[in-house]
Each structure stands twice: as C-alpha cells, then as structure tokens.
Amino acid sequence: MFLISHVMIAKHVRNTRQEVVPVRLPAVALLVIVLGLSLAACRDTSKLGGGGGDVSGNADTGKTLFTAKGCGTCHTLAAVAGAAGTIGPTLNGIATTAGTRKPNMAAAAYIDESIKDPAVFIVPGYPAPNQGGMLLPVAVTDAERRDLVAFLAQQK
Numbered sequence: 001m002f003l004i005s006h007v008m009i010a011k012h013v014r015n016t017r018q019e020v021v022p023v024r025l026p027a028v029a030l031l032v033i034v035l036g037l038s039l040a041a042c043r044d045t046s047k048l049g050g051g052g053g054d055v056s057g058n059a060d061t062g063k064t065l066f067t068a069k070g071c072g073t074c075h076t077l078a079a080v081a082g083a084a085g086t087i088g089p090t091l092n093g094i095a096t097t098a099g100t101r102k103p104n105m106a107a108a109a110y111i112d113e114s115i116k117d118p119a120v121f122i123v124p125g126y127p128a129p130n131q132g133g134m135l136l137p138v139a140v141t142d143a144e145r146r147d148l149v150a151f152l153a154q155q156k
Contacts, residue, residue, distance in 0.1 A: 055108045055153050057143070062151025069138050071148075079155060089123040095156045111152045115145050 063080065066072065072083025077091040098107035098114075102121055105113075113120055118129040118136045129136035140148065 055146075055150050057146030057148070057150035059147070059150040059154055061144075062147035062149070065140070065144050065148055066151060069140065069144075069148075071138070077155065087127070089126050091152060091155060093156060095153050098152075108149055108153050112145060112149050115140065115148055 066077070066080055066083070071077075071091075072080055072085055074085040074088035075083060075091045076085060077083040077094075083091075094111065095107055098110040099105070101110050101123070110121075116137060122128050
C-alpha cells in the first residue's frame with residue numbers, strides 16, 4: 001500500500017476543527033480510477049445528445065421536416081419527391097459521404113453540425129451559406145434536428 005494523498009475531514013469533538021488524515025489506497029485502486037477517467041474522456045460522443053450527431057431521432061418525422069422546412073429547395077434528395085435543389089450539395093448518399101467530409105468526424109455528427117451551422121464546412125464547388133441570398137441556418141429545434149439527422153443518416 002502506498003501513501004497517495006491527504007484529505008481534510010471534520011472531526012467532531014467539542015469544537016469542529018479540520019484535521020489532515022493520510023489516506024492509503026492500493027496502487028491498483030489508483031490505476032483503476034485513472035484508467036476509468038481516461039476512458040470516459042476518450043469515448044465517442046457523436047451518438048450522444050447535445051448536438052453531437054444524435055441518431056436517436058425519428059427518421060419518418062425527419063423526412064416530413066425535410067419537406068416542411070424547405071430543404072429540397074437547395075438540396076437534391078431522391079428519397080423526397082420534389083427535392084431537386086442545386087444551390088447546396090446533393091444529399092443522395094449523404095450517410096456515406098458525410099463520414100468522409102471532415103477527418104475524425106462521424107457521419108451523424110457531420111450532418112448534425114451542418115444543420116446547426118452550415119458555414120463550418122463548405123463542400124467544395126458550392127457557395128458559402130451567406131452568399132446568394134440563402135437563409136441559413138434553417139430554424140429547427142433540437143428535437144427536429146435529431147429527426148433530420150436520423151432521416152439523413154439513412155440516405156446511403
């Protein structure tokens with residue numbers, strides 16, 4: 001056993017006073033704590049909520065929102081009747097291509113980011129969102145964005 005640290009604890013006598021008490025932990029326990037914290041910090045958060053590319057939304061609702069929010073005005077997507085826009089990049093196969101657009105970023109996270117802030121990454125050959133009179137980003141709630149991500153993540 002190794003001396004690891006000192007911890008302040010309150011000792012209840014007549015007067016409460018702070019006393020430094022050595023705490024002894026086995027080296028293995030310390031190693032387990034450090035490894036646990038390291039793994040928690042390195043986990044893939046792209047499928048978690050909070051804008052990380054959550055695919056827990058409802059894809060059917062996402063398809064309805066795609067039409068209702070006018071996404072097909074700027075984007076082509078064969079899965080949606082009338083979605084034949086050419087101002088923005090085609091979304092045919094976006095579930096596959098999204099994962100290649102930005103290094104070390106999962107497809108769902110890229111789609112989520114692109115809906116939230118389209119100016120973060122501009123697909124080569126397309127204008128920046130602030131050009132050509134585009135009104136971006138399109139106003140969506142977090143729940144609507146999750147639904148759109150779930151729908152677009154199915155477009156392979």
